[in-house]
């Protein structure tokens with residue numbers, strides 16, 4: 001690589017970072033959507049009567065089964081077809097968020113079931129409604145149990161944000177390809193830089209989750225190494 | 231009308247009829263003890279009384295209000311009936327104090343400060359004021375069960391149901407829980423207790439109810455049941471549990 005190649009790369013860093021910011025925004029959006037829907041789907045699967053529970057299982061099956069790339073294209077072009085004025089960015093958040101909600105729902109379902117029916121019975125016995133029991137007894141415990149498996153889902157969806165480039169979102173991967181397209185000598189360093197960005201984000205995210213896990217650890221519950229990293 | 235009236239209660243699980251026409255009454259301030267072999271429906275009976283399990287047939291009244299009526303607010307009824315579980319079932323993510331205060335805050339809508347003061351008084355009552363900030367996992371079984379009794383008491387229940395409150399405990403921890411229960415009974419609490427601790431029954435029970443295969447075989451004051459039961463099966467069962475649990479037990 002020549003000196004001028006290096007120069008181009010260094011000049012490209014701010015562009016790449018601005019692209020990465022788009023990935024972070026997609027990430028936050030899809031995680032929020034996946035979190036809320038994931039909890040709802042899990043609650044319906046565990047607590048609701050047969051028909052809604054079966055529908056929730058169907059939802060989960062669909063969004064875990066369709067390849068994410070196909071899902072992105074389906075939602076973006078599908079909504080366009082029906083003249084819904086949707087931006088690629090929003091389409092990416094929705095497609096990846098729905099997909100993530102299906103995965104997250106299984107994390108939450110497992111955690112809710114691990115908390116157990118007895119906690120529910122105890123809450124009902126003091127006069128709580130089911131919703132109160134879920135809000136004040138079941139979810140506070142289930143969310144704690146969800147953090148370790150959830151960090152998996154986090155790492156996975158973080159990387160999936162690059163798929164948004166397929167429907168035209170100008171994010172970091174797309175910007176890297178643009179730089180490389182103009183100067184092939186930069187292919188290796190540019191993509192290495194992108195890889196490094198994601199490694200750093202993965203580390204930061206998991207570090208934050210570790211902090212949360214320690215912060216909300218229940219005293220007396222010996223979870224060895226809970227929230228400890230590196 | 232008695233404080234608790236249970237009339238012809240039936241409950242079936244699949245093909246098995248677990249309760250086959252149970253009727254009983256509890257006057258205010260009375261303590262009755264239910265005994266009977268495993269699988270006889272004792273837990274099912276208690277759970278039907280506050281409708282944690284829906285009975286198939288039969289009626290229940292608490293303080294003149296029909297518990298089994300579809301128009302009754304069952305949450306309100308449940309808040310008036312304490313339930314003490316065999317395995318404590320404290321909320322694992324809350325301190326002892328918050329376990330006791332939660333129902334006051336969320337069900338009775340008592341302001342937080344007031345609720346926590348009340349909760350602390352209930353913990354004092356069961357001798358655990360010094361453990362207010364401990365989490366369930368940091369307490370012994372006996373302490374956990376006492377917290378769960380405090381949790382029931384905080385709601386000012388009209389009646390407390392106990393489902394084998396000491397049978398998950400190490401022998402040396404049983405005494406501290408029974409002590410609290412005896413104090414409650416003597417203090418005028420209305421209690422329906424499934425237990426095989428006959429020492430407790432002799433000390434405070436107004437009546438012992440012997441259940442088997444979903445029906446009440448015999449009921450009467452402890453003196454009568456121990457010395458002069460009507461049904462031979464009662465004598466046999468009482469002999470078995472006193473052998474197993476010990477006389478003072």
Ligand SMILES: Nc1ncnc2c1ncn2[C@@H]1O[C@H](COP(=O)(O)OP(=O)(O)OP(=O)(O)O)[C@@H](O)[C@H]1O
Nearest residue numbers: 243244246248266267268269270271272273274275
């Ligand atoms: N949720 C349930 N579903 C199906 N069967 C049940 C259920 N709960 C209880 N049973 C059955 O009902 C019968 C009575 O159970 P129950 O727990 O009321 O007995 P018990 O007298 O409390 O016994 P133990 O002394 O062992 O606690 C048992 O045969 C049990 O298997």
Ligand SMILES: [Mg+2]
Nearest residue numbers: 272273274393
């Ligand atoms: Mg039982």
